Amino acid sequence: MNCQVKVKDRVGTINPIFTCQPAGAQFASIGVKDCIGIVHGGQGCVMFVRLLISQHLKESFEIASSSVHEDGAVFGALDRVETAVDVLLMRYPHVKVVPIITTCSTEVIGDDVDGLITKLEEGLLAEKYAGREVHLLAIHSPSFVGSMVSGYDVAVRDFVKKFAKKGEPSEKINLLTGWVNPGDVKELKHLVSELGVEANVLFEIESFDSPLMPDGTAVSHGNTTIADLEATGSAMHTFALNRYEGGKAAQYLEKKFKIPSTIGPTPIGIRNTDALVKKLSQVTGKPIPASLVKERGIALDAISDVAHMFLADKKVAIYGAADLVIGLAEYCLDLEMRPQLLLLGDDNAGYVNDPRIKALQDNVDYPMEIITNADFWELENRIKNEGLELDLILGHSKGRFISIDYNIPMVRVGFPTYDRAGIYRNPVVGYGGATWLAEQMANALFTDMEHKKNKEWLLNVW
Amino acid sequence: MPYHEFEVSKCIPERKQHAVVKGPGEDLTSCLPKGYLNTIPGSISERGCAYCGAKHVIGTPMKDVIHLSHGPVGCTYDTWQTKRYISDNNDYQLKYTFASDVKEKHIVFGAEKLLKQNILEAFKAFPEIKRMTIYQTCATALIGDDVDAIAAEVKEELPDVDIFVCNSPGFAGPSQSGGHHKINIAWINQKVGTIEPKITGDYVINYVGEYNIQGDQEIMVDFFKRMGIQVLSTFTGNGSYDDLRTMHGAHLNVLECARSAEYICDELRVRYGIPRLDIDGFGHKALGDSLRKIGLFFGIEDRAEAIIAEETAKWGPELAWYKERLQGKKVCLWPGGSKLWHWAHAIQEEMGVKVVSVYTKFGHQGDMEKGVSRCGEGALAIDDPNELENQEALRNLKPDVIFTGKRPGEVAKKMRVPYLNAHAYHNGPYKGFEGWVRFARDIYNAVYSPMHQLSAIDISKDDYATDKGFVTRRMLSDANLSDEAKASPITGYSGKFDPIAAIRAKTDADYPVYPRRSAAEAAE
Numbered sequence: 001m002n003c004q005v006k007v008k009d010r011v012g013t014i015n016p017i018f019t020c021q022p023a024g025a026q027f028a029s030i031g032v033k034d035c036i037g038i039v040h041g042g043q044g045c046v047m048f049v050r051l052l053i054s055q056h057l058k059e060s061f062e063i064a065s066s067s068v069h070e071d072g073a074v075f076g077a078l079d080r081v082e083t084a085v086d087v088l089l090m091r092y093p094h095v096k097v098v099p100i101i102t103t104c105s106t107e108v109i110g111d112d113v114d115g116l117i118t119k120l121e122e123g124l125l126a127e128k129y130a131g132r133e134v135h136l137l138a139i140h141s142p143s144f145v146g147s148m149v150s151g152y153d154v155a156v157r158d159f160v161k162k163f164a165k166k167g168e169p170s171e172k173i174n175l176l177t178g179w180v181n182p183g184d185v186k187e188l189k190h191l192v193s194e195l196g197v198e199a200n201v202l203f204e205i206e207s208f209d210s211p212l213m214p215d216g217t218a219v220s221h222g223n224t225t226i227a228d229l230e231a232t233g234s235a236m237h238t239f240a241l242n243r244y245e246g247g248k249a250a251q252y253l254e255k256k257f258k259i260p261s262t263i264g265p266t267p268i269g270i271r272n273t274d275a276l277v278k279k280l281s282q283v284t285g286k287p288i289p290a291s292l293v294k295e296r297g298i299a300l301d302a303i304s305d306v307a308h309m310f311l312a313d314k315k316v317a318i319y320g321a322a323d324l325v326i327g328l329a330e331y332c333l334d335l336e337m338r339p340q341l342l343l344l345g346d347d348n349a350g351y352v353n354d355p356r357i358k359a360l361q362d363n364v365d366y367p368m369e370i371i372t373n374a375d376f377w378e379l380e381n382r383i384k385n386e387g388l389e390l391d392l393i394l395g396h397s398k399g400r401f402i403s404i405d406y407n408i409p410m411v412r413v414g415f416p417t418y419d420r421a422g423i424y425r426n427p428v429v430g431y432g433g434a435t436w437l438a439e440q441m442a443n444a445l446f447t448d449m450e451h452k453k454n455k456e457w458l459l460n461v462w
Numbered sequence: 463m464p465y466h467e468f469e470v471s472k473c474i475p476e477r478k479q480h481a482v483v484k485g486p487g488e489d490l491t492s493c494l495p496k497g498y499l500n501t502i503p504g505s506i507s508e509r510g511c512a513y514c515g516a517k518h519v520i521g522t523p524m525k526d527v528i529h530l531s532h533g534p535v536g537c538t539y540d541t542w543q544t545k546r547y548i549s550d551n552n553d554y555q556l557k558y559t560f561a562s563d564v565k566e567k568h569i570v571f572g573a574e575k576l577l578k579q580n581i582l583e584a585f586k587a588f589p590e591i592k593r594m595t596i597y598q599t600c601a602t603a604l605i606g607d608d609v610d611a612i613a614a615e616v617k618e619e620l621p622d623v624d625i626f627v628c629n630s631p632g633f634a635g636p637s638q639s640g641g642h643h644k645i646n647i648a649w650i651n652q653k654v655g656t657i658e659p660k661i662t663g664d665y666v667i668n669y670v671g672e673y674n675i676q677g678d679q680e681i682m683v684d685f686f687k688r689m690g691i692q693v694l695s696t697f698t699g700n701g702s703y704d705d706l707r708t709m710h711g712a713h714l715n716v717l718e719c720a721r722s723a724e725y726i727c728d729e730l731r732v733r734y735g736i737p738r739l740d741i742d743g744f745g746h747k748a749l750g751d752s753l754r755k756i757g758l759f760f761g762i763e764d765r766a767e768a769i770i771a772e773e774t775a776k777w778g779p780e781l782a783w784y785k786e787r788l789q790g791k792k793v794c795l796w797p798g799g800s801k802l803w804h805w806a807h808a809i810q811e812e813m814g815v816k817v818v819s820v821y822t823k824f825g826h827q828g829d830m831e832k833g834v835s836r837c838g839e840g841a842l843a844i845d846d847p848n849e850l851e852n853q854e855a856l857r858n859l860k861p862d863v864i865f866t867g868k869r870p871g872e873v874a875k876k877m878r879v880p881y882l883n884a885h886a887y888h889n890g891p892y893k894g895f896e897g898w899v900r901f902a903r904d905i906y907n908a909v910y911s912p913m914h915q916l917s918a919i920d921i922s923k924d925d926y927a928t929d930k931g932f933v934t935r936r937m938l939s940d941a942n943l944s945d946e947a948k949a950s951p952i953t954g955y956s957g958k959f960d961p962i963a964a965i966r967a968k969t970d971a972d973y974p975v976y977p978r979r980s981a982a983e984a985a986e
Contacts, residue, residue, distance in 0.1 A: 012580035013535050013561040014587055020536025038504060042600055042632030044511030048540035051869050055544070060872035062849060067501035067509070073604065073633040084504030090473040091505075091850055104534055105600035105633060108569060143534035144565050144601060214920040216878040347565070377587060398543060401557045 003361040003368040005352050008378055015376035017319050017345030017398070020143035023049045024151025025101045027179060030061045031203030031222035032159065032229070034096040037139075038084045040066045040077070040113060041103030045143075056416035057182075057208045057424055059220040064088050068105060076109060078116050085120055085136065089129055096226060099139050099155070107142035114138045135226070137162040147346035149244055149321050152179050156203060157248035163229035166257055173284065174235040174259070175199040176249055178242025178266070178323060179415060180429065182209040187427035188241075188267075194295070195277065196286045200228055200235060202246075209425050233257045237283045241276070241429070242266050242323035244348065265356065266323040267429045268437070269331030270299060292431075299431040303335070306442035309462075312336035314391040314445065317379055319343035319399060320414035324428070326356045328394055328413065328437070335438060338366060340390065341382065343374035376402060383408070392441060409448035411440045464493035466842055470850035474502055480845040482834070490831055495845040497827040500636050506849040508823045508870060511632030514541050515641025515824070517597040519722060521628060522559075523673045523699040524706070525549035528584045528591050530560040532577050532609055533599025537561070537632070546886040547674050549700045550966055554591070560584050564601055574607050581616050585623060593703040595626045603631035624703070626652055637824035637846075639721070639799070646725035649697075649706065650733070657704055659711030663692035664979045665760040668712040668730070671723030671800075672743075674699025676890030677962035681897055682718075682743050684965050685753060689765040690976040697723055710734045714759055716741050721799035721829055743893035744801075744901075745808030746774055746781060765976075773895035781812060783952040784902035787939040789814040791909055794859065796821045796847065796866040797884040803832035805865070810838065813902050818859045821847045853877065863908050878917055880908035889959075896957055903955040910935040 022039055026049050029037035039046045046065040054060050066072075066080040081100060089095060100113050117136045125134050139158045141151045156176065175192065177185060185206040192199040204223040211218050232238070232253060238261040240250035250261035262283070267276040274296075281288050314337045318325045322344045329339040344351055351357060351372050360368065371378050376399055382388035383406050393403050396414040403410035417423035427433035450456040464482045471477040482493040501507045510518075513531075518541035522529050531538040538561035549555060562580040564573045581594065598609055613625040630644035659666075667686065672679045679699040686693050694712045695705035709715075715727045715738045727738040739759060741752035750770040757766030793815045795802055802820040809815050820833045821844035834843050842855060852870060856877050864874045864881050871881035882888050882904050892901040908914070912933045919926050940948045958964075 010583045011563065011576055012530075012583045013538070013563040014584065015542070015557075015559055016535040016539040016561055016563075018535065019539035020534050023536065023540075036506075042511040042513070043501065043507070043509045043637070044514045044537070044540065044632050047508065047510040048514070048544070051544060051867075052540065054869040054872050058872060060869050060876070062506055064504045064506050065501075066503045067507065067636075068633050069500055069636055070633055073600070073631070080503045083502070087474055087502060087504035088506075091470055103600070104536075104564075104569075105604060105631075108601055108604040142566070143536045144569050147535070210876075212876060212878070212917050214878075214918055214924075216876065218876050220876075381587070398539070400543075405557075 001361050002366055003364040003370065005357060005361070005370045005372065007347070008371055008373045008375065010377075013375040015380075015398070017343060017375060018147040018149065019049070019052070020104075020148060021141035021146050021151030021154070022101050022103050022143060023052065024148035024153070024179070025099070025139045025141040025155035026063050027053060027148070028152050028155035028159065028203050029063065029099050029101070030208075031205050031224050032097055033222055033225045034094050035099065035222070036062045036064055036088055036092060036095050037099045037101050038064045038066055038081065038088065039101045039103060040081055040106045040111065041068055042105060043067050045103045052416055055418035057220070059208050059210060061208075061220055062092075073105060073109060076111055077106060078111050078113070081111075081113065081116055082120065082124070086124060086128070089132075089134060096133050097135050097137075099137050099159070101139045101141055101155070103141070104143035107140065113140075135162065146348065149179070149346060150348065152245050153248045156246050157252050159203075159229060160232050160249040161252055163226060164233035164253060164257065165230045167231065167234035170231065170234045170236060171284075172198045172200050172231065172235050173280070174232050174238040174250075174253065175201045176238065176240040176242075176246030177201060177203065178240070178245035179321060181424040181427070182206045183424060183426040184429045184433065187430040187432045190432075191273075191277070191292075191430050192280065194289055194292050195280055195284070196289070197280055197284050200231055202228065202232065233259075235259055237261065239276070239280070240264070243354065244322050264323070266327035268324070268327030268433060269334055270296065270303070270431065270434050271334055272327060272330060273430050273434065296431050299435045302435045303438045306438050307335050310442050310445060311438065313338055315340050315389060316392040316394060317341040317343070317388075317390050318393075319345065319374065319376070319379065319395040322348065322351055322354070324414050326354065328428075329360065330356065331434065331437065339368060340388065341368070341379060342370045343378055344370065344372045345374055347373040392444065407452070409444040411437070411444050413437070464488060468851045468854050470854050474505065476502065477505070477851075481851070482843050484834055484837055484839055484841050484843065486839055490835055493834060493843070494827060495830055495843055497822070497825060497830050497845045498636060498639060499846075501846060507846055508848070508867070509637040509846060510824070512630050512634035512638060512641035512644065513537055513597060513599055513632040515638030515722075516628050516630035516645040517541055517641070518545065519638060519673070520642060520645045520698055521595050521597060522555050523547040523549075524595065524701050524703055525551050525555050526591065526593060527555060527703050528558070528560055528588060528594040529555060529597070530562065530580060530584060530594060531597045531599055532562045532564070532573065532602045532607065534564050534601055535561045537599045546676050546890070547699050548677055548962070549674065550680065558588070569601060569605055572605060572607060573602055574612050577607065577609065577612050578616060581612070581625070585620065592623045593625075594623065595628060598627075598629045598631050600632045603629065626703075639824040639826065642722040643725050646723060647729065650709075650726050650729045653707045654730070655707070655710045657707040659694055659708035661692065661711060663690060664984065665689075665691045665762065666694050666712045667691055667714045667716045667756070668695050668697060668709050669693050670697040670715050670717045670727055671719035672696055672699050673719070675885070676887050676892075677965075678743060678891045678893040678897070680962055680965050681891050681894035684968070685769055685894070686756075687973050688769055689753070689757065689762060690974065691756070691760070697726060710736070712736055714739055714756070716756060718743060719800045721825055742804055744804045745812055745898055746778065746895055747812065748808050749893070749895065749898070750774065777895040777899050780899045780952060780955055781902055783950060783954065784899070784906050785812060785814040786943065786947055787906060788902065788909065791815045791862040791905075792818045792859065794819045794856070794861040794864040794866070794879075795884070796852070796864060796870065798823045798867070799825045799829060801865075801884055803829060803836055806833055807836035812898070813905065815905070817841055818861055819844065819855055821845070823847065849873070863905055878914070880911060880914050882908055891961070896961055899955050900957065906939065906954065907935065910938045912938070
């Protein structure tokens, strides 16, 4: 078998690819309207995550901390959550949803957040906030389990679990986008609307590409409402585009409300988008319109201009969230490229059984490595000490110095991408995403050819 | 009543004593906000944690070191690549960060073995690096791992390495400030005095509380070297681990950020009798005075005067050019700790702006004392600010520009207030005579941004001009200036994008050689 799946053989992490679970839960929380999460732990767990997300989106948004100090760590810190809920509700009268997101410290000291929520519901909410719609929910996201990816997955499930209701059967589908960008949401909405499918797009962050308005009042917030979350329980079907970022919620809805679900494939590249379109059409009975045939044709026309002339046989390393990395690897293969190394930044035991990874193992005819629980040293060490040659790197900004120090061009994709302008505005999914990715990769290679004077004259005629 | 009560905080009365407005004729006795108290949960404060105060602010700027955090990956990842503390060894400490990657089984069974394996792996991956700092985090503090014992064990096994341990979990204190304190004390307890210094000059200093943001330290060390002063160590920006073990050998501690690093200076005074001199690298006058004070201490004022004369002749006119154009512009000076007092007075005096508000995220009352005393009448001072109060203040004060962090900067942007990064700078360094002009340039560029002007127009309602294809900053800034000012041949800052490269290219031959003092002279 040419394609090997290995677990990183060191125990430590040199330059992590992911941050921890609470970050994923926080990202999910900002997709919900009238929601401000309270992260139960030290203040850094919020301050840095807000910074990280705001670096990526170049926007701000609210997440609170229970500000656990030393006494709380010793004697228990539930009183901090009680105060936090009250202070938050008093000062943010529009807030209706308050997830309480745990961290390593408060999971270790064993604070009973679920018990506290019952207490607050019967006490504080029933008395001081009687008549106001407020929903509290616990999201357990200890930092020593999983990663920011599983934190997102867990939080999405917990929000859905909290709100989903069985109602009148609806024609709508649930669309769990996974941890994507505003540009992806736009592309996905466009796709379903061309198909005439009514979709409940969940944890919807399109408006985080928000305007600067003359009156100075614009704010960025998620668009998924309580009603949207409730309606997940009566949808006709759930599409979780990313297996590891929304898959748990789809399974929950299937089990609890018998809503059939399609989990994946991540619609990156023409082929995976085709699969999504077909499945959407089958489930809803809506025919695939000519407009999408044309759109797909425009994408293929653009991609054909770069694929076999420039992208073919280029060696690429890809790192980041598993669904993104696998989707990109699949697309790269369709583009005749040669993914060499895929780095999945956490220890999810399910990766080895992912049918997409099994397909890579069955079909790739050259040496490819897939590393789980990976860090950036898995990439850098191979380049620096083991002779790995690459033409291109695909991944997020935290890996930027590998590209810079080893002179390998890089296309920024995933989260976070703070060192390039406007990445969040562009899709990687759908036909639009396929075009954007192929052209970004081609342009990165062109710039590199010119920078290194490596057959830069090729582009005189094209 | 000097306290300022925010509308949005009326429901949390304890906030009332955390903000003041400096009234007419008032001094500190009537208007000092409370500071460094526990944070109010859920207030959406901007504070960080004691781990980041120790590791991210003070530890990591040390350049030739493996910085390992003992805990889950998040603490490490989150405090990696979010600052601009560069170094002259190819930014090793910016590029590499290490996490012991504590998982659930380690929480249950202990993570000491894991830590040891981590240390060995890290040294193996970077065989040329022989120094390490280890930072405890919330999780490993709570499970009670003995990090010191593991470090001692490894040092026994690997005699050529040295390891420093900082036990400052995130919850240790109301803000990052708790971590500053902890790492200061840990360093002097564990490391100072473990190597003897090589003294090569007559005037030997430690440069303390300086983190080399965008090259600040390199700018300042260049001045010290031009004065014939040996900089034994820098705590910690661009600083070397082993140099910092020799801090006890200096004649003087020159202290920049008194918020984060006064503790080690005070301990060096108590334990080794080394005096502390507080200086200020920001502002032509403050920097000139600082160099003078150091010169005076060593009896080499003439060397300081020569540098001040040369530098102010070179950069003074450009600073004046900006000052003329920034007159009366309203500034919210909202940094983390010490910059509120480093900058408040200097920007008003030398750039002509008016500081309408100062805040500090993690400062103590002492910082507010200095900050408030350096502000003018009517200035609003806020301790431990939170999101809603900031927005209310911005709406009321309507500043022309705000200096704050990246994320609060995004809030300001939406409210149509241009922002400059007070922590990492926009296009620094800001220290040094040239650096101060770079700061003025960044303020000017923010205030007179043509795009900012366009963002005020509502094309659906406003009557707006259509006769111009462009507007320059100069057209905006000079509109109301005198003809003489308009005719100035200066066009703003004349330096390079990167002023640090030239300093790094210097060799010993580029610095003046002063004769060493005789033993008799030194004895005087």
